[in-house]
Amino acid sequence: MSEDEKLLKEAKKLPWEDRLTHKNWKVRNDANIDLATVCDSITDAKDPRIREFGPYFKKTVADSNAPVQEKALDALISYLKAADADAGRYAKEVCDAVVAKCLTGRPKTVEKSQTAFMLWVELEAVEAFLVEPQL
Incomplete structure (x- = not known):
């Protein structure tokens, strides 16, 4: 067994x-691949894992490693497909991280980001996309 295989096995x-x-x-x-599978x-949609996983995405989609970031977006998309409107509580912080880190990345990363945004909208988490006017 290689060092990488040992590391991955222990990390699980x-x-x-x-x-x-x-x-x-x-x-x-x-971990992101496993999270997407789960x-x-x-x-x-009321599965307790939905609430457990929600807060993780703010950090995972902001990963500095592009392939990891794409897998994080895959996991986010899988999460959003399983979630209900209650997951909207995480929309603002996760969407902010996606905007900051993913929209200037690889074309596939941008495409996955847009898919995630559309899923947030389907979950009626539109407040994450509204900007209040500055007075």
């Missing part, structure tokens, strides 16, 4: 937050 034992913010990009990448398996 860590809590989600530790895996998603790990110093090794391969661990973060693997979110794809959620069939009930």
Whole structure:
């Protein structure tokens, strides 16, 4: 077993937050893939994991590693497809992170960002996109 394989195997034992913010990009990448898989398996929008996972996306979509960032967007999209309007509580901070870090990235990253925005709108989290006028 290679060092990378050992690292990934050991990392799977860590809590989600530790895996998603790990110093090794391969661990973060693997964690986002696993998170997307778990979110794809959620069939009930009231599943407690929806509330657990929501706060993670602010950090994951702002990852400095482009491939990890794309996997984080994949996980976010899977999450939003499983969630209901209650997930809108995370919309503002996650959308701010997407705007700050993802819209100037690779074309695929921009496309995934737009998909995530549309899913937020479908969840009626439109307040994340409204800017209050400065008086």
